[in-house]
Amino acid sequence: MPAPSAFAFPDEASELLRSCVHCGLCLGACPTYRENGNENDSPRGRLYLMKGLADGRLQPTGAVAGHLDLCLDCRACETACPSGVHYGRILESTREELLRARPPGGVGRFLRALFFKQLFPHHERLALLVKALGLLQRSGLRDFLRRSGAVEHLPQRLRDLEAMQPDLAEPPFREHAPAVFPAFGGPPRLRVAFFSGCVMDLVMGGIHRATVKALQAHGCEVLSVPGQACCGALMFHAGEAEAGRSLARRNLQMFEGLGVDAIVNNSAGCGSTLKEYAELLPGDSRAKEFSARVRDVSELLAGLEPVAPLRPVPLTACYDAPCHLLHGQKISAQPLAVLRRIPELKLVELPDADFCCGAAGIYNLTQPEMSWKILARKVEALKQTGAQTVLTGNPGCILQLRQGCREAGLACDVRHPMELLARAVVDPSGA
Ligand code: SF4
Numbered sequence: 001m002p003a004p005s006a007f008a009f010p011d012e013a014s015e016l017l018r019s020c021v022h023c024g025l026c027l028g029a030c031p032t033y034r035e036n037g038n039e040n041d042s043p044r045g046r047l048y049l050m051k052g053l054a055d056g057r058l059q060p061t062g063a064v065a066g067h068l069d070l071c072l073d074c075r076a077c078e079t080a081c082p083s084g085v086h087y088g089r090i091l092e093s094t095r096e097e098l099l100r101a102r103p104p105g106g107v108g109r110f111l112r113a114l115f116f117k118q119l120f121p122h123h124e125r126l127a128l129l130v131k132a133l134g135l136l137q138r139s140g141l142r143d144f145l146r147r148s149g150a151v152e153h154l155p156q157r158l159r160d161l162e163a164m165q166p167d168l169a170e171p172p173f174r175e176h177a178p179a180v181f182p183a184f185g186g187p188p189r190l191r192v193a194f195f196s197g198c199v200m201d202l203v204m205g206g207i208h209r210a211t212v213k214a215l216q217a218h219g220c221e222v223l224s225v226p227g228q229a230c231c232g233a234l235m236f237h238a239g240e241a242e243a244g245r246s247l248a249r250r251n252l253q254m255f256e257g258l259g260v261d262a263i264v265n266n267s268a269g270c271g272s273t274l275k276e277y278a279e280l281l282p283g284d285s286r287a288k289e290f291s292a293r294v295r296d297v298s299e300l301l302a303g304l305e306p307v308a309p310l311r312p313v314p315l316t317a318c319y320d321a322p323c324h325l326l327h328g329q330k331i332s333a334q335p336l337a338v339l340r341r342i343p344e345l346k347l348v349e350l351p352d353a354d355f356c357c358g359a360a361g362i363y364n365l366t367q368p369e370m371s372w373k374i375l376a377r378k379v380e381a382l383k384q385t386g387a388q389t390v391l392t393g394n395p396g397c398i399l400q401l402r403q404g405c406r407e408a409g410l411a412c413d414v415r416h417p418m419e420l421l422a423r424a425v426v427d428p429s430g431a
């Protein structure tokens with residue numbers, strides 16, 4: 001008889017665990033198993049470990065936690081699984097319990113408190129931090145610190161963080177957005193609310209403006225929604241579910257009663273979580289209603305035609321599918337269908353475009369070694385395409401691919417698909 005575990009595994013996750021029949025058909029889809037061939041770092045192996053924790057056959061030791069921490073939560077195994085195992089939900093429930101059973105100490109606890117409690121839930125603090133970073137960049141101090149070698153003295157994780165910081169040349173989105181962006185070409189076909197999120201709102205304002213322009217060009221009136229919060233994806237993936245739920249409730253409040261046809265977003269990771277609010281807040285009717293309205297921008301645009309002909313964008317590009325769009329939301333054809341409407345855009349195939357790039361939220365900071373191995377494969381595949389541009393619809397993947405290309409000396413521009421689409425749009429105002 002196994003000893004009762006101190007690990008309080010939730011009933012829902014225990015139930016889901018039983019759907020795995022150990023067939024192993026998911027193994028070939030798993031990026032970590034592909035790298036090290038260790039069954040414990042495969043979906044089947046990890047499910048076995050989680051079942052062991054649930055049954056009390058295993059204790060939440062460092063070794064067990066290590067195999068689960070090495071998982072990207074990319075959910076490629078879900079797409080590959082013929083039995084419909086809801087791996088992501090099981091993993092996130094397990095991580096929540098592991099956090100209780102093995103609370104992190106020292107630097108780990110400090111960083112979790114800093115990111116998940118002090119920074120991400122407070123947009124104004126994030127905005128201040130981004131402004132300070134922008135000042136550092138514009139003053140030339142960042143370049144000086146890099147050239148002088150001072151950055152090399154930082155601890156590895158801070159060095160990685162520093163290397164990944166985006167160039168903050170563009171203004172943020174929400175701060176400068178009007179309340180309503182009118183549809184181009186006459187009365188709106190659809191009225192949509194735009195989810196602009198937290199970090200992306202502040203550091204990728206240009207991608208948001210391009211997305212709104214693409215929506216306008218397809219006849220959508222777009223609302224900018226003040227007071228919205230981070231979607232909570234990073235928290236849910238890291239086992240900090242209560243912090244995530246609190247952000248989700250704030251978003252439900254801010255998007256309530258807008259009378260819109262859809263809530264549109266352009267970040268695969270955020271969109272996947274927004275669509276799961278109904279599951280993450282069971283019994284909350286507002287969450288159910290909210291999730292039912294969430295659409296990735298490519299999903300929405302695939303069902304609409306542009307109100308005016310698009311102009312040519314003569315480029316060779318390839319598309320890298322973000323995991324939380326492909327596996328989390330099961331959206332594969334729509335981004336390509338929308339891009340194929342752009343005259344003179346030549347799309348070439350990227351080998352293994354359905355494999356993770358190693359970004360996976362903050363995985364590239366918590367598991368840098370595995371993240372780099374996975375990224376190196378992706379960059380090799382990019383080299384084979386000869387594409388001038390690689391397109392991907394997730395901010396973390398954009399930063400990860402940019403860093404990979406930079407390190408490899410590969411002159412491949414990394415863009416969000418909406419940036420390319422916006423280039424093809426003829427704005428009636430001439431802007
Ligand atoms: S997760 Fe699915 S594919 Fe993988 S071993 Fe279990 S049943 Fe088979």
Ligand code: SF4
Pocket residue numbers: 029030031032033041042043046070071072073074075076077078087
């Ligand atoms: S989520 Fe991704 S990394 Fe984790 S087990 Fe599944 S395929 Fe492997």
